Amino acid sequence: MICVWFNRTFSNVRAVFELIRQGDSAGEFRLICTHPEPSFPGLVAAHEWALEPGGLKGLDYLE
Incomplete structure (x- = not known):
């Protein structure tokens, strides 16, 4: 399985996730999203998500 992680720097991640899911009929990709804002739309489109601490x-931030 290929894991793809998008963090807070990708503002259009929901659209990207939807395109990947549409093209991934074999289920080869696991989409992960992290962001400091709990209402960020990309979180609902991911297979797995987590909230990042704010202000780093x-x-x-890398740590």
């Missing part, structure tokens, strides 16, 4: 930048 640079190396703190």
